Amino acid sequence: MLLEIKDLTLLYGRIQALHGISLVVNEGEVVALIGANGAGKTTTMRAISGLRPVAQGSIVFDGTDVTRMRADLRVTRGIGQAPEGRGVFPGMTVLENLEMGAYTRRDKAEIAKDMAMVLDLFPRLAERRKQAGGTLSGGEQQMLAVGRALMARPRLLLLDEPSMGLAPKLIQQIFEIITRINEQGTTILLVEQNAQQALSRAHRGYVLETGRIVKEGTGQELLHDPAVKEAYLGVA
Structure with a gap:
């Protein structure tokens, strides 16, 4: 397995946000983590x-064990994140934003290869590579964050x-890129409120409710689970 979380508890002040959750992500998988806001x-x-x-x-x-490891060291070990809200640097160009993603690396030739790969994966970013990140549309900013x-x-x-916040057509495009x-x-761990898209493309998934894992299974098992369908897919 690539990632293993065991009995994880997390507090925000006196509020307990996670209640001893455990989950596993195997190498090569897409694992979805679904649940309501909060x-x-x-x-x-x-x-x-x-x-x-x-x-x-x-x-x-x-x-x-990376439980107490600094965030930047986790990046160098191979954990990357596209955060909620995208978090692009609005005053930097698209290319400068992408270069910031490689700040821990020194292998210039390989960085250049990865830049070409990203611009091939996201042709819209290639078209706007000299444009400021803050002037991009929501969908383009999401592409930039990824x-x-x-x-x-x-x-x-x-x-x-x-x-x-994306239009349906862009949502479909983003998920096709995730699959690619x-x-x-x-390997991908995906947090997503669009449970239909997430579970359709995930090898496995977990359902999180009020800081606890309440269900797990393959993407297809959860997609067809009556309780999941009613709570997250709008099917009574």
Whole structure:
């Protein structure tokens, strides 16, 4: 397995956001983490990437316990994230934003190859490579956030709500790109409110409710689970 979370507990002050959750992501998988607003999905992602300290439990990545490791060191080990809200640098150009994704790397020739790969994956970014990130549309900024994360050459890519605020046509395009990224060899942990799209493309999934894992299974099992259909797919 590439990522193993065991009995993870996380606090926001006196509020317990995660209640001893456990999950596994195997190499080569797309794993979806679905749930309502406030369920703890983004909190889980921030714990994995090192942006939130954990109270109890462990995070093991590729056999190494990274629970207390600094966030930047987790990036160098192979954990990349496209955060909720995209977080592009608005005053920097598209190319400068992408270059920031490779700030931990020194292999210039390989960085150039990855830049070409990202611009091939996102032709819209290639067209706007000299444009300021803050002037891009929401969909373009999402592409930029994913591309920037890919520039770190992650083994595990954390995608937090990649379809948020996008038009249906762009949502379909983003998920097609996610599938393509996975087929090229990147393991993906996906947090997404669009449960239909997420579970349709995931090998496995987990359902998070009020900081607890309440269901797990293959993407297809969860997609056809009556309780999941009623709660997250709008099917009574």
